[in-house]
Amino acid sequence: MKHLVSIADLTRSDAISILDTAAQLDQVTEQGAKKLPTLRGRTVVNLFYEDSTRTRLSFELAAKRLSADVITFSAKGSSVSKGESLKDTALTLQSMGADAVVIRHPASGAAHQMAHTGWISAHIINAGDGTHEHPTQALLDAYTIRRHLAPEGQDFEGLTIGIVGDVLHSRVARSNIALLSSLGAKVIVVGPPTLMPVGIEEWPCEIRYQLDDSLAELDAIMMLRVQQERMSGSFFPSSEEYSREYGLNRSRAARLPEGAIVLHPGPMNRGVEISAEVADSHRSVITEQVANGVKVRMAVLYILIGGDTHG
Amino acid sequence: MASSPGILIQQSLLYGESEVDIRISNERITEIGPHLEHQGEELIAAHDRVSLPAFVDLHTHLREPGREDAETIRTGSMAAALGGFSAVFAMANTAPVADTAGVVEQVFRLGHEAGYVDVFPVGAVTVGLAGERLAEMGAMANSAAHVRVFSDDGNCVSDPLLMRRALEYVKTFGGVIAQHAQEPRLTEGAQMNEGELSGLLGLTGWPAVAEESIIARDILLTSHVQSRLHVCHVSTAGSVELIRWAKSNGIDVTAEVTPHHLLLTEDLIRDYDPVYKVNPPLRTQADVLALRQGLSDGTIDIVATDHAPHPHESKDCEWNYAAFGMLGLETALGAVTLAMKNQSDWDWRTVAERMSITPAHIGQAREHGRPLEVGEIANIVLIDPTAERLIDPHNFASISRNSPYASMSLPTVVTDLIRRGHFIVRGGELCA
Numbered sequence: 255m256k257h258l259v260s261i262a263d264l265t266r267s268d269a270i271s272i273l274d275t276a277a278q279l280d281q282v283t284e285q286g287a288k289k290l291p292t293l294r295g296r297t298v299v300n301l302f303y304e305d306s307t308r309t310r311l312s313f314e315l316a317a318k319r320l321s322a323d324v325i326t327f328s329a330k331g332s333s334v335s336k337g338e339s340l341k342d343t344a345l346t347l348q349s350m351g352a353d354a355v356v357i358r359h360p361a362s363g364a365a366h367q368m369a370h371t372g373w374i375s376a377h378i379i380n381a382g383d384g385t386h387e388h389p390t391q392a393l394l395d396a397y398t399i400r401r402h403l404a405p406e407g408q409d410f411e412g413l414t415i416g417i418v419g420d421v422l423h424s425r426v427a428r429s430n431i432a433l434l435s436s437l438g439a440k441v442i443v444v445g446p447p448t449l450m451p452v453g454i455e456e457w458p459c460e461i462r463y464q465l466d467d468s469l470a471e472l473d474a475i476m477m478l479r480v481q482q483e484r485m486s487g488s489f490f491p492s493s494e495e496y497s498r499e500y501g502l503n504r505s506r507a508a509r510l511p512e513g514a515i516v517l518h519p520g521p522m523n524r525g526v527e528i529s530a531e532v533a534d535s536h537r538s539v540i541t542e543q544v545a546n547g548v549k550v551r552m553a554v555l556y557i558l559i560g561g562d563t564h565g
Numbered sequence: 566m567a568s569s570p571g572i573l574i575q576q577s578l579l580y581g582e583s584e585v586d587i588r589i590s591n592e593r594i595t596e597i598g599p600h601l602e603h604q605g606e607e608l609i610a611a612h613d614r615v616s617l618p619a620f621v622d623l624h625t626h627l628r629e630p631g632r633e634d635a636e637t638i639r640t641g642s643m644a645a646a647l648g649g650f651s652a653v654f655a656m657a658n659t660a661p662v663a664d665t666a667g668v669v670e671q672v673f674r675l676g677h678e679a680g681y682v683d684v685f686p687v688g689a690v691t692v693g694l695a696g697e698r699l700a701e702m703g704a705m706a707n708s709a710a711h712v713r714v715f716s717d718d719g720n721c722v723s724d725p726l727l728m729r730r731a732l733e734y735v736k737t738f739g740g741v742i743a744q745h746a747q748e749p750r751l752t753e754g755a756q757m758n759e760g761e762l763s764g765l766l767g768l769t770g771w772p773a774v775a776e777e778s779i780i781a782r783d784i785l786l787t788s789h790v791q792s793r794l795h796v797c798h799v800s801t802a803g804s805v806e807l808i809r810w811a812k813s814n815g816i817d818v819t820a821e822v823t824p825h826h827l828l829l830t831e832d833l834i835r836d837y838d839p840v841y842k843v844n845p846p847l848r849t850q851a852d853v854l855a856l857r858q859g860l861s862d863g864t865i866d867i868v869a870t871d872h873a874p875h876p877h878e879s880k881d882c883e884w885n886y887a888a889f890g891m892l893g894l895e896t897a898l899g900a901v902t903l904a905m906k907n908q909s910d911w912d913w914r915t916v917a918e919r920m921s922i923t924p925a926h927i928g929q930a931r932e933h934g935r936p937l938e939v940g941e942i943a944n945i946v947l948i949d950p951t952a953e954r955l956i957d958p959h960n961f962a963s964i965s966r967n968s969p970y971a972s973m974s975l976p977t978v979v980t981d982l983i984r985r986g987h988f989i990v991r992g993g994e995l996c997a
Contacts, residue, residue: 453761
């Protein structure tokens with residue numbers, strides 16, 4: 255495995271090996287080793303064309319804990335019309351000898367182009383491209399679900415996981431549907447039809463328009479963020495109506511099975527897709543997701559770059 | 566060039582059928598028959614070459630004035646000639662827009678000065694292509710450029726009342742509105758065909774219904790005001806059905822399809838290479854098959870290239886930021902031949918109909934698209950039907966390189982072009 259652009263780049267065993275590696279790294283860290291020497295002398299570039307404090311910090315921390323040199327290049331607002339092109343940036347990073355580039359970009363496919371057009375030979379890790387994919391988010395979600403619901407060494411057979419909200423614009427949903435289903439879970443996607451992509455019937459998931467009917471089946475429920483710009487648009491009448499139909503509030507949370515967990519990729523709109531009460535409840539694993547993000551990204555960096563012969 | 570000794574084309578296959586000689590003098594075909602006597606003309610041995618009326622492209626973007634970094638009228642004319650065209654219609658979306666008599670006359674004049682093909686400017690339907698008020702179509706029609714085809718191509722005349730008025734107004738001088746059928750609200754931010762693949766790739770979809778709903782509306786408007794409509798670059802199976810229905814009801818509608826919509830599908834987009842970004846977008850295999858059938862049975866009247874040159878940097882970037890459009894002039898015949906190779910009823914006479922005779926008729930280019938008969942103006946293309954050409958855009962006459970056929974091998978080679986009795990292309994090379 256050279257790049258991580260899309261979940262489709264991973265075989266099922268690749269995915270499991272990332273999750274296992276993350277668990278091992280977690281153990282090592284628990285035993286007191288804050289920092290490992292694995293990637294000493296390697297350079298990881300965080301190339302962020304879009305604001306994302308949490309993902310950027312998570313990758314930075316992951317690389318630093320593996321002793322890599324980390325450079326963060328925030329190029330928000332950059333595009334062909336203003337400033338340097340993606341290609342020129344790639345060529346620059348190539349000349350500087352980057353070993354891996356973590357890229358977050360508002361255009362779908364930008365990470366794929368970085369990995370496959372020959373501009374740069376570094377490993378490319380997709381940290382979210384447009385409305386396409388966000389594979390490390392899916393991996394950290396899977397890691398979190400595994401820790402709670404699937405004992406080590408077992409896959410997700412028998413688990414039912416709900417993903418609720420704006421699937422149309424969500425790279426998190428695309429990556430999660432692909433990964434969780436390939437690990438054996440049954441995935442149920444819930445949301446208004448206006449926020450479902452055309453052709454989703456062909457995806458490995460079940461589609462429902464009513465949240466209330468599905469709650470009792472779910473071992474885990476993932477609430478997607480509703481972007482501010484969708485609320486004023488014509489995707490649904492109002493954020494109040496959205497919240498009434500699809501928001502996870504106390505009474506809905508109470509109808510989840512015993513032991514079911516609540517996930518959210520963050521940042522949350524408290525009071526819209528999730529109530530503050532549920533977000534802070536015992537079912538919520540949302541802050542745990544953040545912590546697991548660092549471990550999973552360490553595992554990805556370790557597996558992608560760690561095998562390179564140095565120099 | 567006035568006192569030419571004439572040309573004698575020897576042993577070419579007229580419409581790909583019988584082997585004859587063609588004598589040309591004083592711009593016209595003067596004799597057709599087997600083994601004509603050589604009377605001092607320039608000889609061209611065309612054994613096993615197909616002779617057809619030279620092609621006419623009703624839909625070309627020459628980019629001049631305004632984007633001479635992508636193409637000029639001169640380089641676009643050269644590309645057209647190499648593709649076997651004796652006439653092209655240059656779309657109005659230049660800068661400034663071809664929405665006044667002054668601009669269309671300038672385009673017409675530059676085409677004439679370049680001297681490779683006849684360049685017929687298309688006039689804008691609305692001022693600045695803004696879709697708000699009608700451009701002075703009468704002035705363009707009565708100008709030296711004699712404009713008969715009007716289009717806001719690149720934009721759709723989406724306002725139904727404005728479209729109705731435009732259809733009515735061009736009846737004054739027997740013009741035609743060439744509509745770029747794209748419902749703008751249904752295609753906000755659209756990047757590729759809407760379907761399973763757009764969902765997977767996370768690219769905003771351009772649904773077939775955005776094309777079909779405009780075509781349906783325009784067919785009904787055309788019928789209501791008894792005018793004439795031409796539909797640009799039809800791309801969906803549903804559009805073909807609508808046009809079939811319109812024709813069966815006697816409504817005066819014609820339609821074009823591009824070589825790339827006949828040959829390529831959205832599957833090429835999986836690697837996000839913007840060379841495949843085009844508007845309307847590449848569709849599915851089912852659409853491609855319906856388009857081929859429509860072109861074959863005459864539901865779709867013509868092939869038009871929608872030749873759309875773009876500088877390298879407009880395509881060497883993220884998909885969302887890339888420009889729409891692909892080159893088409895120099896590869897048109899090869900792409901069409903490859904696309905139609907398994908279509909029964911597809912022969913060289915049909916090629917002549919779809920790529921020369923009918924487009925000239927729709928555009929009222931009276932000297933072009935004429936049958937290869939004695940007395941007609943000699944606009945003739947010669948084609949090697951068995952040769953293949955490996956496409957390398959760096960060898961194109963076009964300034965731009967955005968061809969989707971790079972590294973593909975396309976069948977047939979245009980070897981010679983004669984326009985008004987003179988060689989423009991000879992042995993695959995432009996004549997000086």
